[in-house]
Amino acid sequence: MLRAIKFNIRTKIAIGYFLILVCLGASILAVTDRIEALQTEVESITSRDVEIHNLIASIQYDAISMETAQRGFIITGDTSYLEPYDLGKSQWEANYNSLYAYISDNPSTQKALEEIKLSIQEWISKTAEPTIAMKKENRSADIIAFFQDDVGKQQMDSLRAKFDAVGNQEVQSTRLHIIDLENKNRILTIGIYVLLLAATIISLMIVSFVSGSIVKTIKQVVRTITEIASSGGDLGTRIKVNTNDEIKELGDATNRLLASLEAQSWIQAKVAEVATMNQGINDLGILARSFLTKVAPMINASYGVFYIRRGAGEQQRLEKLASYAGTGEEAGKESFRFGEGLVGQCALEKRVFLLNQPDQAPLITTGLVQLEPRSILMVPIEYEERLEAVIEFASLQSFTTQHLKLLEEIEQDFGIAVNNVAGRMEVERLLSESQVLTEELQMQQEEMRMTTEHLEEQYLVAEQKTKELEKAKEELEDYSEQLQKSSQYKTNFLANMSHELRTPLNSILILSQLLAENENQTLNDDEEGYAKVIHTSGTDLLKLIDDILDLSKIEAGKVVLTIDEVNLTEIPEMMKLTFNPVAEKKELAFIVDMADNLPDVWYTDGQRLQQILKNLLSNAFKFTEKGSVHLQIERAGDETLAISVTDTGIGIPMDKQKLIFEAFQQVDGNTNRLYGGTGLGLSITSEFVKLLGGYIKLNSSVGRGSCFTIYLPELSQERLDTIQLAMQESAAAAEQLGEIPVQEESGNETDSSRISENEQTSGSNFAGKKVLLVEDDARNVFALVQALESKKMQVTVAGNGRRCMDILEENTDFDLVLMDIMMPLMDGYETMREIRKLPQLQDMPIIALTAKAMKSDRDKCLEAGASDYISKPLQMDQLFSLMRVWLTKQVSH
Template sequence: MFRNIKFNIRTKIAIGYFLIICCLGVAIVVVTDRISALQDEVETITSRDIDIHNFIASIQYDAISMESGQRGYILTGDEAYLSPYNKGKSQWEANFNSLYAYLANDPSTQRDLEEIKLTIVNWIDTAAEPTITMKKQNRTNDIVAFFQEDVGKTYIDQLRSQFESLRSKQIQATKLHIIALENRNQLLTIGIYIMLIIVTVIAFMIVAFVSGSIVRTIKQVAKTITEIASAGGDLTTRIKVNTRDEIKELGDATNRLLSTLESQNWIQTKVAEVATMNQGINDLSTLAQSFLSKVAPMVNASYGVFYLRKGTGSQQLLVKTASYASYGDEKGVASFRMGEGLIGQCALEKRVFLLNQPENHSAVITSGLGTIEPQSILIVPIEFEEKVEAVIEFASIEPFTAQHLKLLEEIEKDFGIAVNNVAGRMEVERLLSESQVLTEELQAQTEELQTQSEELQMQQEEMKMTTEHLEEQNLFAEQKTKELEKAKRELEIYSEKLKQSSQYKTNFLANMSHELRTPLNSILILSQLLSENEHAHLSEDEAGYASVIHTSGQDLLKLIDDILDLSKIEAGKVILTVDEVNLTEIPELMKPVFDPIAAQKGLAFTVHAESELPNLWHTDGQRLQQILNNLLSNAFKFTESGSVELKLALADPRKAGQLRKRQGDDAWLAISVTDTGIGIPADKQQLIFEAFQQVDGETNRQYGGTGLGLSICNEFAKLLGGSIQLESAPGEGSTFTLYLPNLNRDAVETIVSASQEAAAAIDYVPPHEQYEEPLEEDFNRMETEKGETSIFSGKRILLVEDDARNVYALSSALEQHNIEVTVAGNGKRCMDILEKDKGFDLVLMDIMMPLMDGFETMREIRKQPILQELPIIALTAKAMKSDREKCLEAGASDYISKPIQMEQLFSLMRVWLTKQVGK
């Protein structure tokens, strides 16, 4: 029942999160209920114990206040000392009654309180009141006699002892309550952990199921694309996706693109075969026969005739020059005039004639078993400089397809040149033959001049005329030679066009980059928003799951970037920027990245730099870091125990000379990565530097990876003028050594001149001329400003995007910053919105859209004077070098590629919104 239901990726993720939230909700309800009960109990016990301690302290304070007031009054006679005495006397009994009521369930403590009450009453009756009365009556001698015995001190000491005993007893009771609470709290904690484990297991199962259903299909598509992008480039491969979601749509679109590329590749291949067939032929009959023999099988023709144009003006004829699969007395007509029959009409109108199922046609297809009438006839003109040179007629027992017509159309464009060139060469040969004959005649005439002196003047005149004629013939021959050179250049141009077919793979990978980056964009943005958990709506585990999804998306993006890097290297489109690299910073860059990996695997990781090593080295720092990251990653991946070492040193001069095959004192840098891993057999040490190859290349290999890292490293090393060398043996570890020259301006020119076939461009950037992005200063300034929310709050953004997934992801991220987002599904809709409302602060413009793409839309926006200063940030999923220039030329203020890093997007938005505020 569920097989026919289409579950897209968003639905799958939503169902998974819903189930996880349900499980988490049940756990939260149970834990919350138990915590609430425990909290009530804690509050009850805590409040009661605090009140009891407060009452005890109040009674003790009242008793001390009475004693202090009584003694102060007796000593000084000042009535003011009786105030604390009277106040304590009036309050202690009320506090005592309240405490007594609190301890209604504790008879033992009540008995202690009654003893305290008796002691206080006895002290008041026997010591306090009598002495105060004596003082009021000025009976000093009685007071002195009373204090000689000092009965009151005995009661006060007893009272202090009783209070201390009561306080100790209550403290012990509180401790017992706390121990009981701790036991119950421990039981609650254990219960929470058990419930957390259960919820985690259930959530992991749900996430594994949902992510597995998504990742499996993505890996399947990526694997097929990788196979297509491999050295073979088999365009007949098709992607098979069993799911019913966006990935199936991507697979179907890819298959349609592959079918188109396969058809175009077949046509280009056949055109190239015909072009190479024409080389070395100097006879039109041979050329016509070779053309029919080559092209007829390509278009599934069973019969063919080649008519060549001869004569000039009204005497032009189309003469039968060659035929294919003819037999006996041929039915084909020997010649046609212009406009005569379909052959002549084809030459006159310069258009193709296609006859399907012709009736009563004279041509028949002959085989060993009999004859067959053709089911389809195709007549094609061959032109050169808008002039028909020949007409070809094919007959087939099957209908001709659109692909056959397209093939003949492509062949016809260049075959006319070949016909004209062969005819020109034949004419030159004819003229050369005539010139030779004239030369022989001249020699004979010279001999006659020597024997016949009386005819010398006449012979001289004849020789002069002959010489002039020869000069004319030589000029004509030179003209024909120039025409031949022109034809040669045209053939070279045609050969260059054939090389463009190698770009199909690059274009295919660029398009696939766009198709894969579009869904990846929304996955990365939404997973990043979830992992950041800005509003704390998710638990740490849920935010962790979102982080795992974000990391997986980044890994997939890295795989796409690796494939594109390899394609750019093959196509010669890699840009290297040579600047000063601080070699002392390399250990500081590598240690923080790989120390955690070494600690996790229990490996020793050391970085050693020789003291003779210079601080600065001229090379491409980004490519150097990429090479080192790949080499160290491989070393840790294939090392289970032992150590990994990174060593930086100057290469031996003789070794440097061997690498460059020249002698010199130029310094070379040698960076080696040594591990104690599995090692590499000698027969595979060259194989691993090829794309998609690993030491354990079997289907059940132990180590993961695509096999692109070493291939890209090797190509980058070559572009930097160096190389990577390997020393390894199975079970003894490996040492990869990167040798790099110091690329000053002269070194860059040497590398380019020595390796012209590597079409990569290298830019030398001196330290004092290094370009610094102006946006960097604005970005740093904006990061230090306060009130970031006020920059975005209330701003109006027009989002022009046709992909609903990206619309949802970007809108969600923008609206979290209080930004008002308006969405336009294409360029035409964008223009309609701007026509009615021009109050937007910024436009986010996608490039590839239906009806009106991003380039055309930005040009239309910039045509309106009121919108000239409106900031436009272009969003594109293509990763080609020229995209930024195209966007800026079309009117974009800035550019960002997909998948979009939200921090980078917000940084660009801060810059342009701040500039708008400044204006």
């Protein structure tokens, strides 16, 4: 039982030290006990003797104090001398009793002390008390007579002699006690030496026992290790240690080291066997079968498959090359892609896969039974970090760490062998192919000699055809370039003509509006009607220009779509507000239906959607004389809207239904004459629907009406980018020949949106305001001067920027500047920059006027120093509102 308890070296040493300490402790306890006893005696004797001497001295002091006080009172008669007397009289007997108790063990001293007591009592009764009474009674003669004999002095002298005798006796008793203590101390010293000697002997015995136990075990281990070293390298020998301490742990560690060395030696021997097996093999199939046959028994594998890498790049696959203990088709899958299954994943990650207790594992077949493997192992074979093969093993037992280490060592060298064999096979294949090719080449050379003349004839014919194709290609390229130039010229023409048309149109609209307003009542009703017709015609002409520019922008790919949240619930009210007056005028029913499953918000370009709806509804009302116009919005899928505009109008023949979506086309000449219009609305609508990623369907019959249905998807940023890219690609040909100056959206709507309601009602009095108009076109100057002077404003005109600066240098007292952009000598941009350089004109309002409304122009105007911006042709209400805003700000400053 004691042998089962682990007594390590530290425990043994600790037990030895503990026993030594026990011995020392016992010795110390014995010595301490004797020292304490001796100390107690010393303290007892010392305190007793000191107390006895103190009490003797106290009694003697009390007696002397009483005598001194008695003589002082008799001499002086002062009663204060009696206080020490009374105090000594009351104390001496108490001290006497204490002293008598201390010397109870000394009869001779007690007898002497009793005589002292009798002497004190006799002195008090025969000397002290009678003389004090005499003095109190003033019997001086009796006192003198009493002291002539002086019996009291004799008594006190006798008392002192007795005190000395008692003191000497006590001193002698103390000396005897001291001698006794010295004897006991000498005996104690001898005892301490004896105890120390005994403790030393016992400690040496314990140390000898413990060290002997440790050394004996170590010698046993050394002897065993020496036997192992001298036994010819037999790593199977093991050290046996009977003790249960660190020496046993050393032996166990040595045994584990021997086991590890034995395993490593086994691994190295097996690796050498496999390496030897690889020599002289020039076929991968033989190499794979030899490898499986050799290695499978080493790791107790009952099943194995060898997969070799074939192909390169993304076409790489693992193909079965050989198997071990396989049964036909069940011997592993024929091939794997990288990453397919655990075999493919092993190839992809290039790491070992070990599965214990796998589910649905392939069965291992013997002659009698089919057994399910307990462990499956997949090992990648690499060469220079490139996968060469994957080997799979299955075993009825679990693979051990030793097996894994063996495969790891084999894998390092086997990859080289696989690569070398594959290389030799490739060299042999190439050599064989080279020989075949050489033979074929010789045959082909003979054939080529026979066909050279025929090829020369075909070459001449082919050369002639090549020249003809090149000529045709050049003609096509010239034609393509002419088409691109034609498209560019058309777009440039439309953009430039829009600019040229807007300039005179500006004055037409301004003057016709002034005439139509007829504020001075100088026109009769017919003339006022003429002016309104002129203004309406100018407005229609402006809309036509905008439609043409829309088509130009679409063709040039310059339309910018903006995704925003379109509130579908607002569309019915918006459309009714626009078209109810038209329906009432033509006595048509206008119906708007919204499906119940519509979302509240739809992501698309809201401005383009409104333009599409307005174009379709305008078209429907224009060609419908009786009946109704029906707008219906519903869902055509999770991410698609179906918007239908149905009318009961004239309808469209089947052969004209594609034609109407082309620019400047209507159903026929009669349609144009009866209903007017340019034929651009449906063309623009069709292009906008395409830009928004949708398409349009038409269902119509002559005399029964038409139904236009557009299908619009919900736009995401990704889809918008795709649409914009398609637009840019469609305009790529024109952009290669130079930038196309296509006009942007008109800025009038945004200008008017900047005017708030309170600005419309405050500061509306223009009378007396000084305006500097900078404009080079005489028609616009005339129209604007008439309009401004009708509001009682003082107008100064500058024909160009240079003249403007001359006027401002002479007089800066202007409330506002209207600045045209396109002018000779000095354009509007340069003029505004020069104005802003003058400190006194830093805050003067400048409103830029231009017939071109490109985004870049708007930004350039503001950067050049313009306070605001408005595009031509001008709408005077908007211009007056804008002027009112800046004149009001100027007044507030």
